Amino acid sequence: MTEALHAVSTAQRPLRVRIAPSPTGDPHVGTAYIALFNYVFARKQGGTFILRIEDTDQERYTAGSEAAIFEALRWLGLRWDEGPDVGGPCGPYRQSERLAIYKEHVELLLARGGAYRCFCTRERLEKLHAEQTASKSSHLGYDGHCRDLSVADQTALLVAETPFVVRLRVPRDGVTRFVDHLRPEPIEFENRLVDDQVLQKSDGYPTYHLANVVDDHLMGITHVIRGEEWITSTPKHVLLYQAFGWEPPAWHHLGLLRNADKTKLSKRKNPVSIFHYRELGYMPETLLNFMANLGFSMGADVERFTVEQMIEAFEWSKVSVGGPVFDPAKLEAFNGADIRAMSIDALYDRLQERVLAPARIKALLAQAQERVHRLDDFIPYLSFFFGGSLDYAPVLDKIKAPAGKSNAEAAQLLDDYAQEIERDNQARSFTAPALEAFSRDFCQRHAVKPKELFMLLRLGVSGRTASPALFDTMALCGKDRCRTRLRDLSGLLRQRG
RNA sequence: GGCCCUGUUGUCUAGCGGUUAGGACGUUGGCCUCUCACGCCGAAAGCCCGGGUUCGAUUCCCGGCAGGGUCACCA
Numbered sequence: 243m244t245e246a247l248h249a250v251s252t253a254q255r256p257l258r259v260r261i262a263p264s265p266t267g268d269p270h271v272g273t274a275y276i277a278l279f280n281y282v283f284a285r286k287q288g289g290t291f292i293l294r295i296e297d298t299d300q301e302r303y304t305a306g307s308e309a310a311i312f313e314a315l316r317w318l319g320l321r322w323d324e325g326p327d328v329g330g331p332c333g334p335y336r337q338s339e340r341l342a343i344y345k346e347h348v349e350l351l352l353a354r355g356g357a358y359r360c361f362c363t364r365e366r367l368e369k370l371h372a373e374q375t376a377s378k379s380s381h382l383g384y385d386g387h388c389r390d391l392s393v394a395d396q397t398a399l400l401v402a403e404t405p406f407v408v409r410l411r412v413p414r415d416g417v418t419r420f421v422d423h424l425r426p427e428p429i430e431f432e433n434r435l436v437d438d439q440v441l442q443k444s445d446g447y448p449t450y451h452l453a454n455v456v457d458d459h460l461m462g463i464t465h466v467i468r469g470e471e472w473i474t475s476t477p478k479h480v481l482l483y484q485a486f487g488w489e490p491p492a493w494h495h496l497g498l499l500r501n502a503d504k505t506k507l508s509k510r511k512n513p514v515s516i517f518h519y520r521e522l523g524y525m526p527e528t529l530l531n532f533m534a535n536l537g538f539s540m541g542a543d544v545e546r547f548t549v550e551q552m553i554e555a556f557e558w559s560k561v562s563v564g565g566p567v568f569d570p571a572k573l574e575a576f577n578g579a580d581i582r583a584m585s586i587d588a589l590y591d592r593l594q595e596r597v598l599a600p601a602r603i604k605a606l607l608a609q610a611q612e613r614v615h616r617l618d619d620f621i622p623y624l625s626f627f628f629g630g631s632l633d634y635a636p637v638l639d640k641i642k643a644p645a646g647k648s649n650a651e652a653a654q655l656l657d658d659y660a661q662e663i664e665r666d667n668q669a670r671s672f673t674a675p676a677l678e679a680f681s682r683d684f685c686q687r688h689a690v691k692p693k694e695l696f697m698l699l700r701l702g703v704s705g706r707t708a709s710p711a712l713f714d715t716m717a718l719c720g721k722d723r724c725r726t727r728l729r730d731l732s733g734l735l736r737q738r739g
Numbered sequence: 740g741g742c743c744c745u746g747u748u749g750u751c752u753a754g755c756g757g758u759u760a761g762g763a764c765g766u767u768g769g770c771c772u773c774u775c776a777c778g779c780c781g782a783a784a785g786c787c788c789g790g791g792u793u794c795g796a797u798u799c800c801c802g803g804c805a806g807g808g809u810c811a812c813c814a
Contacts, residue, residue, distance in 0.1 A: 262814090263814090264813080264814050266813085266814075296814065298813090298814080299813055299814065301813080302813060302814080360812095364812080367811090367812090371811090375740095382740095382741080382810055383810075405812095407812055422744090425744080425745095429743070429744080430743090431742075431743075432742080435741075435742060435810090436742095437810075437811095440811080440812050442812085443812040444812060445812080447812085449811090449812070449813085449814085450813070450814050451814095454814090469808095470743095470744065470745085470807085470808065471808060471809070471814095472808095472809095472814095473743060473744060473808075473809080474742075474743055474744090474808070474809040474810070475809080475810095476743095495744080497744085497745075497807090498807075498808070500806095500807080502749095502750080504806060504807065505806095505807075505808095506807075506808070532751095535751060535752075535763085536751065536752090537751095539751090539752060539753065540753095541753065541754095542753085542762090543752095543753070543761065543762040543763080544762085545751085545752080545762075545763055545764095546763090562751095562752075563744080563745070564744095564745050564746065564752095564807095565744090565745070565806090565807060565808085566750085566751060566752085567750055567751075568751095569750050569751065569764070569765085571750080571764060571765060572750075572751065572763075572764040572765080573764095574764090575763085575764055575765085576763095576764085578776095578777095582777070
């Protein structure tokens with residue numbers, strides 16, 4: 243049985259893999275991690291590496307984050323062969339441009355009986371969920387209310403323009419089994435525990451599950467290499483392939499990157515933006531090497547290697563699957579070693595690329611010009627625009643919670659501030675005017691005097707009581723540097739109790 | 740809670756029935772040295788637990804336990 247299942251894999255089709263990020267927020271290191279393994283595997287096998295943008299959620303979509311994904315992956319050197327920007331034979335590579343395709347496939351499924359229309363209201367579903375939770379029902383999920391509506395009933399509802407979603411008709415019994423090529427045993431799910439997943443939302447957009455399967459098939463994806471978080475929805479995907487009569491890809495679920503406390507790597511507990519590492523001066527090849535070691539082992543006690551060397555040596559048997567803790571200290575050590583290994587000329591060139599990029603330096607000089615008396619003062623004056631965490635010792639006594647607030651509340655205020663910036667479409671871009679508008683509004687909402695919050699922000703970001711205009715300072719420091727420092731400051735406040 | 744995945748020092752890992760259980764980060768002692776850093780030498784620290792199978796289990800099997808993931812008209 244096991245043998246037979248393993249043998250099914252992807253016969254003789256040309257090897258094609260993909261990374262399919264969704265454009266929400268900053269590009270995540272987890273995306274880079276998964277991209278790396280897809281990329282390396284494709285290169286090793288002479289296959290094709292595809293970038294597909296999964297932008298089917300209009301609510302969470304954020305402008306500019308697609309471009310940010312391109313930028314981040316390019317910075318890392320993970321070049322894709324097909325994608326929204328470079329095109330390719332299976333385009334478009336942006337799901338929002340493939341809506342007609344999904345519609346068509348939903349119709350196909352409906353016609354075949356593999357899916358059905360569900361007219362249940364959100365209220366009913368919420369009530370259902372509440373009841374299931376309250377009764378401690380062992381399995382939550384749709385109750386199949388609309389599963390067998392008569393044609394007449396459906397027509398009536400359709401004529402009345404009742405909103406509906408389309409759900410996958412999951413078999414009531416039996417099991418769905420698939421092989422994960424990273425694990426020794428096939429993975430099995432009882433069908434009765436698999437929910438009738440929504441495939442098409444009431445706004446006509448596909449959900450991830452539908453779009454992903456349709457695209458993977460249409461784009462000829464032979465190997466799906468993704469995070470372990472997807473294992474539980476894989477039976478739905480397998481069932482979808484079956485409903486369409488398609489051959490599923492070979493599944494590979496990699497362990498999830500973790501915080502120090504072993505939970506799934508999160509923004510709350512760790513810097514997760516690829517840009518954070520770029521801005522703070524980690525080198526792309528070092529970051530890649532560090533991440534490679536999280537799930538891949540070269541063997542022979544070698545852990546410093548290039549992507550080329552990884553490609554050379556790559557085999558799935560060298561990939562481990564326990565969720566690794568992303569340890570910034572080790573990354574730091576790798577990066578330091580790599581800096582030491584460079585020639586002075588190479589180092590100098592590296593610095594020009596970003597840290598000392600002329601445009602950046604000029605922008606900084608513009609801030610320092612009127613505040614400095616000697617040329618030699620520029621560098622010390624601008625020092626806090628560089629580096630990560632600051633030493634707050636010299637200004638410790640100046641760091642105070644706003645009037646009427648405890649230290650803990652002030653810390654919380656800073657955390658909220660950092661968090662809410664991400665949710666603000668303007669402030670997220672981190673320009674001075676947007677930051678100012680956001681910050682003033684923030685003060686209003688949280689009942690703090692701007693003066694007090696702004697001083698706290700200034701101290702956090704610059705480590706000084708005096709600096710160039712706060713919002714220019716923040717914009718020039720960059721989001722990632724500000725975020726770490728504000729996090730540091732909030733930690734410091736919290737520590738005081 | 741149901742289901743699923745995972746389980747070697749604090750962390751990332753090597754190991755694939757017999758090893759003084761190897762390497763790296765971190766921690767730590769020392770050497771080098773005007774200081775720091777680097778570099779070098781050394782140390783502490785691990786096979787989740789309990790049953791099997793076996794002459795012998797970290798390794799194979801079973802059962803626990805622990806951690807994680809997932810249970811959306813988000814991906």
